[in-house]
Amino acid sequence: MEDQLELAILAGASDEDMEELILHNVVGVENSSKPIEPVFDFDNIIDEQFYVNNFRFTKKDLRRLRHVLRIPQKIVTETRNTVDGQLALCILLKRLSYPNRLIDLESFFNYESQSLSQIITATANFIMENHGHLLDNLSAHQWLDRNRYQLYALSIRNMGGAVPNCWGFIDGTVRQNLSAKYPSRRLLLWAQESALCQISIYFMP
Structure with a gap:
C-alpha cells in the first residue's frame, strides 16, 4: 500500500x-x-x-x-x-x-x-x-527559428502576456529550478521524476 x-x-x-x-x-x-x-x-x-x-x-x-x-x-x-x-x-x-x-x-x-x-x-x-529528447536542444529543430520565436512571442504578448520575449509555456504548478543549459533559457518546475507536471517557460535567446 x-x-x-x-x-x-x-x-x-x-x-x-x-x-x-x-x-x-x-x-x-x-x-x-x-x-x-x-x-x-x-x-x-x-x-x-x-x-x-x-x-x-x-x-x-x-x-x-x-x-x-x-x-x-x-x-x-x-x-x-x-x-x-x-x-x-x-x-x-x-x-x-x-x-x-x-x-x-x-x-x-x-x-x-x-x-x-x-x-x-x-x-x-x-x-x-x-x-x-526533443526538448533537449530546441535550436536543432528546422521549424523553430528566430522569426518563429518572434511570431509566437508577439502572439502571446497580444493575448495579455506579461513579458515581450516569452514564446511558449506549459501550464502547471510545483517547485522551482532554474536552468540555463540550452540557448533558450528554461524555467523548469517539477512535480515528480517522470515530469508529468513539468512546466517549461521559454524565452527568446
Whole structure:
C-alpha cells in the first residue's frame, strides 16, 4: 500500500482521494454509488465540441496525436494492468487540461483514483521516455527559428502576456529550478521524476 500512497501523492491526490485509497486497501471499502457505465466512450461519442471541451483536441486530432506519439495499443501500468492506448492518452489529457482531482475523473472514466493515477503515470512516462529528447536542444529543430520565436512571442504578448520575449509555456504548478543549459533559457518546475507536471517557460535567446 505504501507504493500506492506514494503514487497518489505524486499525482496530486487530495485528502479525500488518500482517505478512499486507505479505506480500500485496509478494510476493502468501495464507493457503491459509482455508475456502472462511464460518461466517456471514445468509440460512441461523436460530438467534436465534447472532445475540445474535455481534452482540447478534436476526436480526429486525438487519433492523430496517438499515432504521432506512437502510443501502443495497450498501456501497461506498474501493477501490470492494461488499458487501451487511446483511452490512456485521453485520461492523461483530461488530467492536464484543467485542475482535475483524481476523484473527479472517476465517474467520467469509471476507474478508481488508484488506477487513474497509475494510467496517467505510465502514459506520461512513455511519452517522456520516447519523445522527451526533443526538448533537449530546441535550436536543432528546422521549424523553430528566430522569426518563429518572434511570431509566437508577439502572439502571446497580444493575448495579455506579461513579458515581450516569452514564446511558449506549459501550464502547471510545483517547485522551482532554474536552468540555463540550452540557448533558450528554461524555467523548469517539477512535480515528480517522470515530469508529468513539468512546466517549461521559454524565452527568446
